[in-house]
Amino acid sequence: MLQIKSAIAKNIVDKLKSINPQIELTECDVAGMLEYPPDSKMGDLALPCFKMSKTLRMAPVKIASLIAEGFSAPCVERAEAVNGYFNIFLDGGALAKKVVSEIDEKGEKYGAPDIGKGKTVVLDYSSPNVAKPFHIGHLGTTVIGHSLKMLHEFAGYKCVGINYLGDWGTQFGKLIVAYRKWGNKELIEDGGIDKLVELYVKFHEAAEADASLNDEARAEFHKLEEGDSENIALWQWFVEISLAEYKKTYKQLGIEFDSYKGESFYTDKMPAEVQKLRDMGLMKIDDGASIVDLEEYGMPPCLILKRDGSTLYPTRDIAAAVYRKNTYDFDKAIYVTSAGQSLHFAQWFKVVELMGYDWHDKLVHVPYGTVSINGEKLATRTGNVILLRDLFALAIEKISDIMNEKNPHLEGKDKIAEEIGVGAVVFYYLSNNRIRDINFVMDDALNFEGNTGPYVQYTYARTCSVLAKTEGEAKGELKISAPEEVELLKTLSKFEETVRDAIDTYEPSVITRYILDVAGAFNRFYHNCTILGADDADVKSTRIALTRAANTVLGNAFGLICLAKTQKV
Numbered sequence: 001m002l003q004i005k006s007a008i009a010k011n012i013v014d015k016l017k018s019i020n021p022q023i024e025l026t027e028c029d030v031a032g033m034l035e036y037p038p039d040s041k042m043g044d045l046a047l048p049c050f051k052m053s054k055t056l057r058m059a060p061v062k063i064a065s066l067i068a069e070g071f072s073a074p075c076v077e078r079a080e081a082v083n084g085y086f087n088i089f090l091d092g093g094a095l096a097k098k099v100v101s102e103i104d105e106k107g108e109k110y111g112a113p114d115i116g117k118g119k120t121v122v123l124d125y126s127s128p129n130v131a132k133p134f135h136i137g138h139l140g141t142t143v144i145g146h147s148l149k150m151l152h153e154f155a156g157y158k159c160v161g162i163n164y165l166g167d168w169g170t171q172f173g174k175l176i177v178a179y180r181k182w183g184n185k186e187l188i189e190d191g192g193i194d195k196l197v198e199l200y201v202k203f204h205e206a207a208e209a210d211a212s213l214n215d216e217a218r219a220e221f222h223k224l225e226e227g228d229s230e231n232i233a234l235w236q237w238f239v240e241i242s243l244a245e246y247k248k249t250y251k252q253l254g255i256e257f258d259s260y261k262g263e264s265f266y267t268d269k270m271p272a273e274v275q276k277l278r279d280m281g282l283m284k285i286d287d288g289a290s291i292v293d294l295e296e297y298g299m300p301p302c303l304i305l306k307r308d309g310s311t312l313y314p315t316r317d318i319a320a321a322v323y324r325k326n327t328y329d330f331d332k333a334i335y336v337t338s339a340g341q342s343l344h345f346a347q348w349f350k351v352v353e354l355m356g357y358d359w360h361d362k363l364v365h366v367p368y369g370t371v372s373i374n375g376e377k378l379a380t381r382t383g384n385v386i387l388l389r390d391l392f393a394l395a396i397e398k399i400s401d402i403m404n405e406k407n408p409h410l411e412g413k414d415k416i417a418e419e420i421g422v423g424a425v426v427f428y429y430l431s432n433n434r435i436r437d438i439n440f441v442m443d444d445a446l447n448f449e450g451n452t453g454p455y456v457q458y459t460y461a462r463t464c465s466v467l468a469k470t471e472g473e474a475k476g477e478l479k480i481s482a483p484e485e486v487e488l489l490k491t492l493s494k495f496e497e498t499v500r501d502a503i504d505t506y507e508p509s510v511i512t513r514y515i516l517d518v519a520g521a522f523n524r525f526y527h528n529c530t531i532l533g534a535d536d537a538d539v540k541s542t543r544i545a546l547t548r549a550a551n552t553v554l555g556n557a558f559g560l561i562c563l564a565k566t567q568k569v
């Protein structure tokens with residue numbers, strides 16, 4: 001649709017210039033002003049002429065009717081002026097030719113905006129804290145982050161996905177103390193991350209009664225920082241065990257990271273940045289701690305060093321950003337975390353700016369809202385959490401039950417149930433505007449009849465099954481004969497601008513909404529138009545071509561939000 005829009009915009013500008021050569025309006029301005037009317041009776045595209053009326057010193061009604069006079073453009077059937085709007089009706093046949101041939105030609109690349117060539121994006125996402133549970137609160141950073149990676153990759157950016165593991169900090173002191181008190185090798189080898197988390201929870205319970213445990217933990221962490229070989233070995237082992245568990249979940253989601261450099265990696269990279277802050281006179285001592293005062297910018301101070309000289313979360317983020325800039329020379333560095341960390345990011349982004357790093361404006365924080373399950377909030381310390389692993393397992397189990405009823409003889413049922421179950425959770429989560437808090441209701445996510453993952457995956461499988469029956473079918477002339485065909489075509493043609501919108505706003509929900517539009521348009525077409533049994537050979541081949549086009553677009557869009565292209569359901 002972008003090409004059609006720009007051709008129309010060009011003709012509109014020509015028209016306006018022929019009336020008044022002084023007019024300063026570009027094709028791009030006008031293309032950006034073209035809207036999709038809510039009701040197709042008002043056209044497939046419309047140009048509201050109200051804003052222009054000031055610059056053109058002419059009434060909107062007059063502008064619209066001047067443009068409408070003898071207007072023509074590719075793919076346009078007719079156009080009319082109504083109450084200050086210039087309404088454009090597209091020609092179904094011409095649209096079909098253009099859209100279907102473009103989709104067939106570009107295939108897996110259809111819908112990809114050509115905006116990222118030669119540019120690098122670094123994405124910091126998922127980044128769980130080792131030995132703490134990988135719970136539903138991490139779903140957001142993991143799937144939003146990965147979706148943003150896929151979107152950028154699709155647009156031609158070189159992407160580096162970084163899992164900035166929380167693999168350093170006082171929690172390791174606690175874990176070491178707890179392990180020596182209550183754990184042993186076999187226990188952890190058999191029980192894995194669950195046992196580590198149990199030890200962590202147990203530590204907190206015990207420390208409530210006996211505060212000296214916290215001192216012990218601090219001392220063990222200090223030893224770790226000093227390079228004590230026993231503590232280092234334990235720490236490495238804890239990290240390995242945790243990572244093995246996370247990777248199972250990533251595999252289910254089809255996620256791979258390009259780097260697992262966690263917080264510990266930056267230990268020796270911080271002193272240089274701290275020194276730079278000191279040399280530039282940006283740091284001051286406040287109650288023994290070193291801070292950067294940000295009052296002028298309406299923010300509380302950014303903490304750089306604690307009273308005992310140890311570094312903090314912002315210190316590490318600053319050092320990591322410098323390292324990544326030097327290593328990857330990024331054009332954008334995206335950080336996906338809960339909105340609870342928005343201030344942290346705003347603060348250290350400002351510090352990076354004050355340090356004179358001219359790439360500070362390439363840092364982007366992408367926040368998201370909280371998740372609760374059936375209204376319950378989650379807390380790590382008490383162990384009251386829903387693990388991502390268990391959430392997926394439950395979804396898969398429920399989908400298996402549904403499938404056993406619906407289609408008990410389906411081949412490869414287990415794999416399909418996994419794809420649909422995991423997809424259901426992901427799609428449900430990504431259907432929301434990321435910043436909104438969501439309450440997870442499993443039965444809603446799994447409903448095949450709702451606006452859900454199972455529904456759209458089922459629709460995709462439906463396109464596959466139509467196409468499987470048509471192999472070798474000769475291509476005929478494209479012949480449009482029903483409004484549902486045109487509606488489907490129009491929806492398919494909007495893919496590229498939708499992808500751009502999702503990238504511009506860092507919002508995967510733009511894609512889930514679009515997938516629902518395509519699925520809806522395809523299902524209306526499927527129910528109202530006979531495909532394989534159509535009498536007219538051209539009508540039949542057109543409908544097959546439309547099914548293929550829908551299959552390509554759905555498949556491409558699924559790839560952008562971690563949804564598997566399941567061919568049979």
Ligand code: ARG
Pocket residue numbers: 124126127128129164165166317335336337
């Ligand atoms: N590990 C942190 C947490 O779980 C998230 C890290 C986000 N990334 C960053 N560069 N700060 O809260």
